[in-house]
Amino acid sequence: MSEEFYRIRRLPPYVFAEVNAMKAAARAAGEDIIDLGMGNPDGAPAPHVIEKLCEVARDPGAHGYSASKGIKGLRKAQAGYYARRFGVDLDPETEVVVTLGSKEGLANLAQAITAPGDVVLAPNPSYPIHTFGFIIAGAAIRSIPAAPGPDFFKRLEHAVAYTVPKPSVLVMGYPSNPTAYVADLAFYEQVVAFAKEHKLWVLSDLAYSEIYFGDTPTPSILQVPGAKDVAIEFTSMSKTYSMAGWRMGFAVGNKTLIGALTRVKSYLDYGAFTPIQAAAVAALNGPQDIVEQNRQLYKRRRDVMVESFGRAGWELPPPEASMFCWAPIPPALAHLGALEFSKQLLTHAQVAVAPGVGFGEEGEGYVRLALVENEHRIRQAARNIKRYLQSMGVNTPTTAKAV
Structure with a gap:
């Protein structure tokens, strides 16, 4: 009896699964993981x-x-x-x-x-x-x-x-x-x-x-x-x-x-x-207030993420739309590749992101950051990332205010 199913053979290993497994293990061990990986809204309907x-x-x-x-x-x-x-x-x-x-x-x-x-x-x-x-x-x-x-x-x-x-x-x-x-x-x-x-x-x-x-x-x-x-x-x-x-x-x-x-x-x-x-x-x-409220919510989070991550030493291009930042890996760490960089962020900064290669080979060199944590948590992620970047010898802005 064959266990090589035609359609399953055409699906490569799910790139996100490795990071997700690490995230689950870290949380099970009591770590506070700031999850910017999955585009899972944290709000409720009207x-x-x-x-x-x-x-x-x-x-x-x-x-x-x-x-x-x-x-x-x-x-x-x-x-x-x-x-x-x-x-x-x-x-x-x-x-x-x-x-x-x-x-x-x-x-x-x-x-x-x-x-x-x-x-x-x-x-x-x-x-x-x-x-x-x-x-x-x-x-x-x-x-x-x-x-x-x-x-x-x-x-x-x-x-x-x-x-x-x-x-x-x-x-x-x-x-x-x-x-x-x-x-x-x-x-x-x-x-x-x-x-x-x-x-x-x-x-x-x-x-x-x-x-x-x-x-x-x-x-x-x-x-x-x-x-x-x-x-x-x-x-x-x-x-x-x-x-x-x-x-x-x-x-x-x-x-x-x-x-x-x-x-x-x-x-x-x-x-x-x-x-x-x-x-x-x-x-x-019915009333459409929530549509504008959500738009403004994601805009504020975008602005906080771009500013605080920039101060931490990671420049992010501000997205014009969606609930994601498509972020190039900091040049000094580009050699790690998207998957390894994502794993290191999780391990050393307690921040989960989605490796860009999971969206196709042209996504190598990038990670996706979801705007699904509140502004306080985004700033905390920036502080954690700043410490990680400094530990890796990446220069961070010397004139920056506290993140």
Whole structure:
């Protein structure tokens, strides 16, 4: 009996597992670990959302199977959000499906539209599901740049011209995880035109749509006229509404792709617990104060992290959006590599980070820092890191004030 399963063989060892195991062992030993590794929000949803969850959960009739594609009211609420936020009209019946978080939606769409041997274009570095969702489905991945600059389209042209078979899907996500890159509407216009010319489906991950720190809101690819001919977009309530553990997300856009995802999901799940879906309706249709509050919360944490880590001797480029800093390893320690540097931070500074190589080989030399600890804890992390850097002979700013 073989224990070499085809799809498992295609998955490399999970890079984050080693750091996570060390983190668990350190905590078990009583160490105070400041966890900047996982993008796990530390806040709670708005009170009226929790109240709606409890109210519906008290209904004896709310505990049976729900609707795989999402209850009608929730699909209408998501369509309403797109109309308000992006000026995009969506048909709740044919252009919206509720997912168990954006990760599940991406993975199941990959199963729906991918045949073994298909070629998929995906950014490197990127959130692992952008590549491994398709690898599990049997596809081959061709990497493209994560940054939405001129090289992005140059590499796209090269991939389409020289890949056999021709790529069928383009995956991207802005604001991006882990790099925090952002894209503007002009970029999306080029993407849509390219996809139509070369007959590519476009999968856009917009999970961080509401966490931006400048004056210009994050756009949606569906704002481009004709984008729904080729594109589907995934969003999540995890960060926007502090509902990560609720596993509530959406896919919207192209009817063919929505239909394919809906059909696959109908075989795999009965949808999220109905009270959770009802509470999600309350979140989308009710007061939106928490959205701005969370945006400002992550902005303050970003500013504290950039300032305090800089004073500790580690310069961080301030992200324009998302809940992450994509941080180059201090030059004097670059020889360690992302994984070893992450392990040393955990061991010697009691700070957990995500090694950049876990997001693709182009992430080597970086680590991802999540803005999920409060400002006091972020400053404590900076003090710990300063001591570690000094122990490694890294010069820290001599004129800096106390971190």
